[in-house]
Amino acid sequence: MRRSIAAEIVREYGPFSQVDNVAGVTYDGRQVWFAAGDKLIAFDPVSGKTLHSIDVAAHAGTAFDGEHLFQLAEDRIQKIDPETGRVLATIPAPGAGGDSGLTWAEGTLWVGHYRNRKIYQIDPETGTILRTIESNRFVTGVTWVDGELWHGTWEGDESDLRRIDPRTGEVLERLEMPPGVQVSGLESDGGDQFFCGGGRSGKVRAVRRPRRGSATGSGSRNPVDSPRK
Secondary structure, eight states, X not given: OOEEEEOOEEEEEOOOTTOSOBOOEEEOSSOEEEEOEEEEXXXXXXXXOEXXXXXXXXXXXXXXXXXXXXXXXXXXXXXXXXXXXXXXXXXXXXXXXXXXXXXXXXXXXXXXXXXXXEEEEEOTTTOOEEEEEEOSSOEEEEEEXXXXXXXXXXXXXXXXXXXXXXXXXXXXXXXXXXXXXXXXXXXXXXXXXXXXXXXXXXXXXXXXXXXXXXXXXXXXXXXXXXXXX
16 A cells, blocks of 8 residues: 555535435535435535435435436435436346445446445446455445545444555555544545545535645556546
């Protein structure tokens, strides 16, 4: 592993009204969405104001492909129209109920499986597993940004954000969250921040992404060559 540093939390959102737990998190370029058990909630990351919600099973990871939301709900992944809230399709989740994180990159979904300590790349139409990456920690949220694969961890009172080599699973960089601050979901804003679900705190936290140059990439540009959000 190349380096481990303290995470820089730049902002906290919430706790949100009538939200007991924040699970998956995603960002559509304007709004941050998070899973709150029986609904998806969107808020403005500038003002922190809640904008609207969708009544849908939302137990774990959340993703956005540029048009649709994808939401883990027990043993399935739902494809959702964010305008109407309608569930357009479902596919089986690869972990059959133990999945946690979810993100979209270059036409595929990437799914974190918590207790199995794995990340799966899957076909968004069929749920077919295309790739499996092993981790040595419980995996929560996952995200891609600028060709880098990051995932959250949560074991006991300890959480961190990890940049890993998508071919080998090697940990290249760690951002250590303060003791007692958990990461339940993870999404990049496409720039210099991550949005992190805060689990039972009912909060979403913005964490500074390290500047490039101080930590260089591994050369891996998966999936295929150049993942992007």
